Amino acid sequence: MNNKAGILGIGSYLPEKIIDNLYFEKTMDTSDEWIKTRTGISERRIANDNEATSDLATKAALKAIKCAKLKPENIDLVIVATATSDMVFPSTACIVQNNIGATKAAAFDMSAACSGFIYAMTVAKQFVENKVYQNVLVIGAEVLSRVLDYTDRTTSILFGDGAGAVVIGNVEFGGILSTYLGSDGSGKEFLNIPAGGSKLPASQNTIDNKLHTIKMAGNDVYKFAVRIMGDASLKALEMANLKTCNIDYLIPHQANIRIIEASAKRLKLNMDKVYVNLDKCGNMSAASIPVALDEAYRLGKIKKGDNVVLVGFGGGLTWGSSVVNWSIQGGKNE
Ligand code: UT7
Secondary structure, eight states: OOOOEEEEEEEEEOOSEEEEHHHHHHHSSOOHHHHHHHHOOOEEEEOOTTOOHHHHHHHHHHHHHHHTTOOGGGOOEEEEEOSSOSSSSSOHHHHHHHHHTOTTOEEEEEOOGGGHHHHHHHHHHHHHHTTSOSOEEEEEEEEGGGGOOTTOTTTTTTBOEEEEEEEEEEOSSOEEEEEEEEEOGGGGGGEEOOSSSSSSOOOHHHHHTTTTSOEEOHHHHHHHHHHHHHHHHHHHHHHTTOOGGGOOEEEEOOSOHHHHHHHHHHTTOOGGGBOOOHHHHOBOGGGHHHHHHHHHHHTTOSOTTOEEEEEEEETTTEEEEEEEEOOOOOOTTO
C-alpha cells in the first residue's frame, strides 16, 4: 500500500480578456520588442471588473474536483494560495468553500506570494499522509491586475490573472515524492505591496502615492531567482533520491523566460522538457505553477509515472520545489 499523498485531479481557469504588448506600447514608454526579448511575455489574461480571485478559484476548483471523480462534499480542507485575496478577511478559501458547496471542509488562505502553491501543496501532503484529512483542495489563484500600477512599466507588463487547482489525496501509485520550502525575510523590500496592511493602512497619502500596488526591484529579484530555481530543484531531487537525469518534465514558476532557460540549463534539460506559458499568461504568481501543470497534463506532455519537478520563487522572499511522480491516467484529449 502506497502511503504517499499525490494529485487526484487537476483543473484551471483563465479569464477571457486578453491584454497584449501593443496595449502597453500605446500607453507607456515601452515596446513589444523590449517586453518579448527581456521577459518572453506577449500577452496576459485579465479578469473582468466583476470577477474576484474567488470567482477564478471556484471555476478551477470545480474542474479539479470533477477530474478527481469526487464531489464537493468529499473535500475536507480548502487551501487558497494567493497574494490577492478578495478581502482582508474572510479568507478567499472560505468564499470558495461556500461557492462550491464543500460543506464539510475547513478553509484557510496561504500567504507565500508566488511560492504559495508549493507551500499549500506541502501542507496538504502533511494532512493526507498523517491521515487527518482524506481530500484536500489546493488552489493557486490571483487577480494581480487589481494591484498593478498601469503607469509603471517595470511591473505592469509582467503580471496576469488566473487560477489552478489540484485535489491532494492518497494515491495508489507515485505521488508527491518530496517538497522543499525556504524563505529569507531580509529580502522583503525587493518585492512587496507596501500599503493596505497594519504597517501602512489605507490613507489619502497611500492612495496618492500608489502604495497599494506591486513594487519590485526587478534586477535583484532576477539574480535571486536564477540562483534559487536551480538550487531548490536540486534539493527536491536529492530529497526524493533522484538525479537530474531522472527528471521527465519541469514546471517552473512563469516569471521570465530567461530565468526559466537558466534553470533548465542548470538541470541539464532541453527546453522541450520544460513547460512555458508565460508568453500567453504572463506571471500569475501563485496560479502560475498549477495552471502550467494543468495545461501540460492536458496536452499529454506529462504521463502516469513521470517525475515532474515543480519549482517557484517569490515575495518574502520565498521559494519552494517538489518532485511529483505523476499518478493520473489520461491527459491528452481527455
Ligand atoms: O514572481 C516573481 C516576480 N518578479 C519577477 O520575477 C521579476 C524578475 N525580474 C525580471 O524579470 C527582470 O528583472 C525584469 C524583466 C523585471 C527587468 O529586466 P532587466 O533585464 O533586469 O532590466 P533592468 O531592471 O536592469 O532594467 C534595464 C533597463 C532600465 O533602463 P536604464 O536604467 O538602463 O536606462 C529600465 O528602466 O530597462 C528599462 N525598463 C524598460 N524599458 C522598456 C524597465 N522596464 C521596461 C519596459 N520597457 N517595460
